Structures are given as structure tokens and as C-alpha cells.
Amino acid sequence: MSASETLMVEEVPFPLHITATNNPLSLLGHGVTDIEIHFLHIKLTAIGVYLDPDVVTTHLQQWKGKGESELAENDGFFEALVSVPTDVVIRVVVIKEIKGSQFGVQLESAVRDRLAAVDQYEEEEEEALEKVIQFFQSSNYLKKHSLITFTFPATASLVEITLTSTTEGKEESKNLRVENENVAKMMKKWYLDGPNGVSRTTTVSLAHNLVALLSN
Incomplete structure (x- = not known):
């Protein structure tokens, strides 16, 4: 793959295009997760979000003409984006080594809190999240450059996680x-x-690129 076919995010190469479930997807958002400890800015992961541009723009026409900063702050816009019937692939590359159990608990806690807030956290959800924790706990450490891929098929209500x-x-x-x-x-x-997402830089990037697509 040539350099022209990748985008560097914190020295991590992300392909501009991938194929998931036989459908071509484009890199429409990228960013990082990070924390500040004692005035030190520590970057934890690099993120790439892949979607089908044609399907996305078709289903987001009501947002045409809106500004980038407006969309980046609009919960309704991202709720609509999550509901677009397209395959979604999110690639997360580890920058700072982290315990597998720590990553799993962070993910489980964020999902559980969101489900509880809308009264959807039942026994089935608890069991599913327990499997997620066990999956990541089985890796003692997620070393630098480890790749976590979340694949959300448009035709199924599930997620496939690959480490x-x-x-x-x-x-x-x-x-x-x-x-x-x-x-x-x-x-x-x-x-x-x-x-409200885990990576502000990623959602700002999504807003920027989708505004450009919607203006065409």
C-alpha cells in the first residue's frame, strides 16, 4: 500500500479505503483518545472510522447546509449518523500500552452507563458485556500498535470485535x-x-468530512 493510500494519525497509518462485508468503506473520521496526568498530555489510542460515503450522505440530507462546528456539537446529528443503514468499521490502534482488563472495563462501563440511562440494561446486556470484559482480559497487555477492530454490519444488529x-x-x-x-x-x-463520545478529535473530524460531502 502506497503512502498516498494511507493517512497518518499520530504516526499510525490508516488506509483510506477498506472493504467490510464485501462493501467498500472510506475513512471519514479520525482522531485519538488521550488523558492529562500532572500536566502531561498522554495519547492512548489512534482511531479511524470507516463508512460508505454514498449511503451516509443519502441519509443525512436534512443536515445539508449546516456548519462544521454546529454539527460537531449536535447530538441529533450523531444520533442520525449512528442510525444510518451502512456498515461501520472502527479501527483503534494502541499508542500507549494498556492492560487488556483496563480497556475492557472502560468499554463495558461506558456501554453499561449509556444503556442504564435509557433503561435498556437487562440480564441479556449484562451477559453480553461480561463476554466483552473476558475477551479483553484474556490479553494481559494491549501492546503498542495492537489493533482493535469493531465491525458493525448494516444488515445485522451485532458487533464483531477483532484484536x-x-x-x-x-x-x-x-x-x-x-x-x-x-x-x-x-x-x-x-x-x-x-x-459525549470517547474521542472529541474523532467526532470533530467526522463533522468536518461530512460537511464537505454534504456540500457536493
Whole structure:
């Protein structure tokens, strides 16, 4: 893959186009997750969001003419984006090594809180999230450059999670399929939730690129 076919996000290359469930998707948003500790700015992960531009713009015409800053702050816009019937792939690349259990608990907690807020956290959701925690706990550490891929097929109410890492030059992957519609939706919203999402830079990037697409 040539440099022209990738975008560097914090020294992490993201392909501009990928194919998921046989459908071509484009990189329409990118950013990082980060924290500040004792005035130090620490970047944790790099993120790339892939969608079908044609499907997205077709289903977001009501937002045409809106400004980038307006959309970046609009919960309704991101709620509409989450509901667009397109495959969504979110690639998360580890920048700062983290315990697998820590990443899993962060994800589980964010999804659980969102489900509880809309009274959708039942036994089925709890069981699904427990599998997510166990999946990440099985990796002691998510080392730098480990890749976590969340695939949300347009035709199914589920999420497929793939964790890919390289140990001593050998690439290893493992997968988890979460067949719970509520959990899948809230997991997607964790990354695509506008001002309330896990990565502000990613949602601002999405707003910027979608404004450009909608103006064509």
C-alpha cells in the first residue's frame, strides 16, 4: 500500500479505503483518545472510522447546509449518523500500552452507563458485556500498535470485535461476536457520540468530512 493510500494519525497509518462485508468503506473520521496526568498530555489510542460515503450522505440530507462546528456539537446529528443503514468499521490502534482488563472495563462501563440511562440494561446486556470484559482480559497487555477492530454490519444488529497483535514477529488475531442489538448500538455510540463520545478529535473530524460531502 502506497503512502498516498494511507493517512497518518499520530504516526499510525490508516488506509483510506477498506472493504467490510464485501462493501467498500472510506475513512471519514479520525482522531485519538488521550488523558492529562500532572500536566502531561498522554495519547492512548489512534482511531479511524470507516463508512460508505454514498449511503451516509443519502441519509443525512436534512443536515445539508449546516456548519462544521454546529454539527460537531449536535447530538441529533450523531444520533442520525449512528442510525444510518451502512456498515461501520472502527479501527483503534494502541499508542500507549494498556492492560487488556483496563480497556475492557472502560468499554463495558461506558456501554453499561449509556444503556442504564435509557433503561435498556437487562440480564441479556449484562451477559453480553461480561463476554466483552473476558475477551479483553484474556490479553494481559494491549501492546503498542495492537489493533482493535469493531465491525458493525448494516444488515445485522451485532458487533464483531477483532484484536490483532504481533508477538516476536508473529501476528495473532482473536475474535468476539456480540449478538446483542442494544450493546452493539451503544458500543458504536461510544465512538460516534458527538460531544459525549470517547474521542472529541474523532467526532470533530467526522463533522468536518461530512460537511464537505454534504456540500457536493
